[in-house]
Amino acid sequence: MELVILFIASLFGLLLLYNMIRRKIMEIRNITSNVVVMKDHKSYGNTDVIIVGAGVAGSALACTLGKDGRRVHVIERDLTEPDRMVGELLQPGGYLKLVELGLEDCLEDIDAQRVGGHVLYKKNGEHIMLSYPLEKFQAVDASGRCFHNGRFVQKMREKAATLPNVRLEKGTVTSLIEEKGSVKGVNYKTKDGRELTAYAPLTIVCDGCFSNLRRSLCNPKMDIPSTYVGLILKDCQLPYANHGVLVMSDPSPVTFYPISSTEIRCLVLIAGQKVPSIANGEMVNYLKNVVASQVPSELRDALIRAIGEENNIRRMQFRSMAANTCTIPGSLLIGDAFNMRHPLSAGGMTVALSDIVVLRHLLKPLPNFTDANAVLQRFYTLRKPVASTINILAGVTYQVFSPSLDPSRKEIREAFYGYLRLGGIFTNGAIGLLAGLNPTPLGFAFQFIAVAVYTFGRLLLPFPTPNAILRGARLLYVAIDMIFPIIKAEGIRQMFFPASLPAYYSAPALAHKSDQ
């Protein structure tokens, strides 16, 4: 009996001991994990800003903030030179922003080509030369620049990596770390499969058009995608030296510009979602039978040769997406992750660089980024006049040149072509806006009114008939119907009257997500 009691007591004692040890182990584990968190939060002290993605926006931003003395941690999933057919034409306005950021040397030694404008062709060969109005910008050697996008990005990455306070690391960011309604950093995976975390008071997401992270920060509306089909032409010259080509072909426009001293990029726009298949040869037929016959004769043979080359046809989908304010403190989106527009007017890099200029001015006076949120709210207002003007122009250019069954659209296209022939302030004003040289909402409004008056005048002169007045009214209605939704998406007040918004001067403190 005594033995049984002793046995049960020992068992009980062992159980108690086991429980005590288990608790102790759990306590130690908790302390250790707290130590990890504390250690990481402490490493806040080593990083001012995390940048996700080192494409055009991310690498330019890393150079800019790094040069301003900030401790920057850039995480990029692929550090090899990108090979893609996006962002190959930097408009003169974008070049000026690059100069403002002190990054113009990133265009050296990449065989970048100067572009002084474009030639606009009708499919019957009639054309107008539209040179950029660059007279006022000669001191900084402004012009458009065309290049292999990957070479340009790689140069900016190299420049960022030379700065002692910029750490460029290869890794794929899998999620943002949110605590108490603020972004505190990121979780990321390295190539060897390690899962790491990085903390900073500010995380700027620049993960491009297919961003996986933007949905954690905002909920933007996207339009239906269109597609660009791209080819590289070799051993041929553009019809006019240093001038790209835009063909007003049917059903949609085709562009050509030089991306090196020996290569010309051809981009064929395919509107909507029905794209001829490359795999079954439909695309080759389309390019040979529909597109080639409409391009200038100087480029036709080279285009047909390029169509026949193996693996020379690529496609890339794109969408427009108006910018959305990101309301989660500690975070910001920049570049295509934040805002996209139609690439026909090649404004994407100009907007990204212009946004970085605005952001830099706002962040510069701050001793650190722990309290950057009020300043970040100003960013959304201050960027608007330039970014929205470029976005609207991109949308309008696309609408004017894209396929439509509506005869009024075709008439607007013809009127626009006629307007661009006028020369002087009319042509220079429109081309200057498209080049991003002085993209202001007022400049845009002036051009819109001037095109409307020209179109009306064309119809009413020499004698206004009731029929002509009705047609003019219909064209005006179609034009407003084309433009108004784009302006509305950008925000009428923010674009035209930013000074009427409190955030223009200072920003209200952000509510924590948990408070909302």
Ligand SMILES: Cc1cc2nc3c(=O)[nH]c(=O)nc-3n(C[C@H](O)[C@H](O)[C@H](O)COP(=O)(O)OP(=O)(O)OC[C@H]3O[C@@H](n4cnc5c(N)ncnc54)[C@H](O)[C@@H]3O)c2cc1C
């Ligand atoms: C067909 C086409 C043609 C265009 N042509 C022009 C043009 O001629 N001129 C012009 O100005 N603009 C043009 N654009 C727009 C321009 O390409 C973009 O505006 C510009 O590239 C945006 O830069 P970004 O840094 O936001 O994105 P990107 O340059 O695409 O960079 C995103 C980077 O993020 C990295 N990344 C993505 N996800 C992660 C992750 N989870 N973790 C870590 N890294 C990540 C990617 O590897 C990449 O390096 C064009 C766009 C398209 C679609």
